[in-house]
Amino acid sequence: MSQGPITSQKLKIVESFAAQMASRDIRYCLWKSNEHLDAALAGNTDLDVLFDEEQRPSVVEALASAGFLEFKPIRMRRYPYIEDYLGLDPGTGKLVHVHAHFRLIVGESNVKSFHLPWEGEVLRTRILDSRSEICxxxxxxxxxxxLVRTAIKARFRSAQEVVTLSSKSRVWSKEVREYEWLRERSSLKAVCALSERLLGAASVPPVRTLLEGLNGEALSELYVAGDLERFRNRSRSRAWLARWGTSTALKLGDRLRRRGLIDIPVRRTAPEKAGIIVAILGADGSGKSTLTKNMAHLLSKKIDVLSLYLGSGQGTSSWMRWPLIVMRRQLARQSRGSERGASKPRGDASVKKPLKAWLRDFGMSLWAVALAAEKRRKIYRAGRARSRGMIVVTDRYPQCTIEGYNDGPLLAHYAGHRWALLRWLSRWERACYDPAQNPQPDLVIKLVGTPEVLQLRRNDMDVAAIAHKQDGILRISFHPDTKVVQINAEDTVDQVLVNALSEVSHTLLDVRRTSEHRRLGILPPITTPGELIS
Structure with missing residues (x-):
């Protein structure tokens, strides 16, 4: 069977998926939403695939070979016999989502309390689409x-929503579009015969009516005449409580996460709690903030992601540092005013006096302490999120290789001061940056480019300053287990994102293997202080 030429680009990872299924002789098919198959092949929608439950071990191996990794939905979003696999297409950086169904579990949103025992029938009669080579x-x-899925959904919708069942209704537009597409390609007589065989003779009249046009009354008749209640695997009361509780908890959790009050997963996480921390470093003009934003935005569509700013510039800051930022801006304005009035007579009262050196040092110490405390708190959040299976993406990362700049300690010069308090502050600040006491990133991406090119993006800095910062970033070292890669910052924004996502995919796979080896006792457990944060 062929549905005409493919109108959108077929991703390489989808081609690999089809090849792996064919080479292992796996019984599978895309069992719903084939009306927008082109969008699925291009990675714009999910792939809902029904597999033979007896072939599950081979299915898992085939998906892994095709480049897909399993991600576990949180418990409230988890359905029996349905697994989630995600893969990054190497050519486009698109995130492809495979819903692996080993049984036909359908029903209300957030619950899915019906099981249609027709897997054998669907797989036995599957067809190969010649244009995509996918079943x-x-x-x-x-x-x-x-029709059956829509009848079940209509049972739990309001009467007003059922009455407005039409292509113009936003509630039912997806179902109506698929219905019209399938009706053009189906034998209506064969559908009635199939309904009689699977649901009984009483289901044929409402099915025949529905084949003439969708309407709410016929859907209700199909639910009763087809005795769809017999396929329920959870009581009505339990299903209602689960649906209400799940919906309420997810809305509350998502709202709290958006406000930064909690860092708990609300979508999917890496299994075995094998999350990762990705740190993005680069000189001014390298595009590290843009990459952090784009990467977090793309991954968060399917995976739980925590994005953190760990610098001292214009990113998000803590409540402790916010007053100091306001004071620094005010002092900067006063300083510029003093410079403009420096040519006035010495006795002029309007001339601003410069701040004393000791006052500036005191302000700098307050800034360094607030910044170190803020970074320690954010690093703790990053380690905790990783231990929960989330992906953490950070703009910059604290380090001890270079002192005084590039996110290194600012009070190192107090280490030998004659005042004990300042010596203690220097030691405390260094501990906040010390890799031995903090979770280390699993992947560090260093964006590197020609200083002259980067300066074109940051006109407020000279080439020498950018080159100095970039040289420092290249010298920063991390834990031996941390993977450090360099990406050309002069590439297009899209290409930089694709290259970075490819490294993230490889790191996830490496961490998954390491976690599995530790679970099996092949590798010793992690015992470094930074990894004990949970």
């Missing part, structure tokens, strides 16, 4: 499944 559900099977 699809037979149109008649897919159409009957759509």
């Amino acid at each position: 699809l559900a037979n149109p008649e099977n897919e159409l009957l499944l759509l």
Whole structure:
């Protein structure tokens, strides 16, 4: 069977998926939403794939070979016999999501309390789409499944929503679009015969009515005549409580996370709690903030991501540092005013006096202490999020290799001061930056480019200053287990993102293998202080 030429680009990872399934002789098919198959092949929508449950070990191996990693939905979003696999396409950086169904679990949102025992029928009658070389559900099977799924959904929708069942209704637009597409490609007589065989003779009249046009009354009749209640695997009361509780908890959790009050997963996490920390470093003009934002935005569509700013510039700051930022801006304005009035007579009262050196040192010490405390708190958040299986993306990362700049300690010059308090502050600040006492990143991406090119993006800095910062970043070292890579910052924004996501994918796979080896006792458990944060 062929549905015409493919109108969008087929991703390499999807081609690899099809090749792996064929080479291992795995029984599978895309069992729903084939109306937008082109979008699925291009990675713009998910792939809902039904597999033979008896072949599950081979399915897992095939998906891994194709470049997919399993991610566990949080408990409230988890459905029995449905697994989630995500893969990054190497050519485009798109995140492809495979819903692996080993049984036909359908029903209300956030619950899925119905099991349709028709897996054998759907897989036995599957067809190979010649244009994509991917197996699809037979149109008649897919159409009957759509009618049954819609009848179940309508049972839990308001009467007003059911009455407005039409292509113009935003609630039902997806179902109506798929229905019209499938009806053009199906034998209506075959659909009725299939309904009689799977649901009984009483289901045929409402199915025949629905094949003439979707309407709420016929859907209700199908639910009763087809005795769809027999496929329920959870009582009505338990399903209602689960649906209400899950919906409420997810909305509350998402709202609290958006406000930065909690760092708990609300979507999917890496299994075995094998999350990662990705640190992005680069000189001014390298695009590290842009890459951090783009990477977090793309990954957070499917995975739980925590994005943190660990610098001292214009990013988000803590409440402790905010008053100091306001004071520094005010002092900077006063300083500029003093410079403009420096040519006035010495006795002029309007001339601003410069701040004393000791007062500036005191202000600098307050700034350094507030900044170190802020970074320690954020690093703790990063380690805790990683231990929960989340992906943490940071703009910059504290280090001890270079002191005084590039996110290094600022009070190192007090280490030998005659005042004990300042010596103690220097030691305390260094501990906040010390790799031995903090979680270390799993992947460090250093954006590197020609200083002259980077300066074109930052006109407020000279080439020498950018070159000095970049040289320092190249000298920064991390824990031996940390993977450090360099990416050309002069590439386009999209290409930099693709290259970075490829490194993230490889690091996730490496961390997954290491975690599995530790679980099996092949490698010793982690005992460094930074890794004990949870």
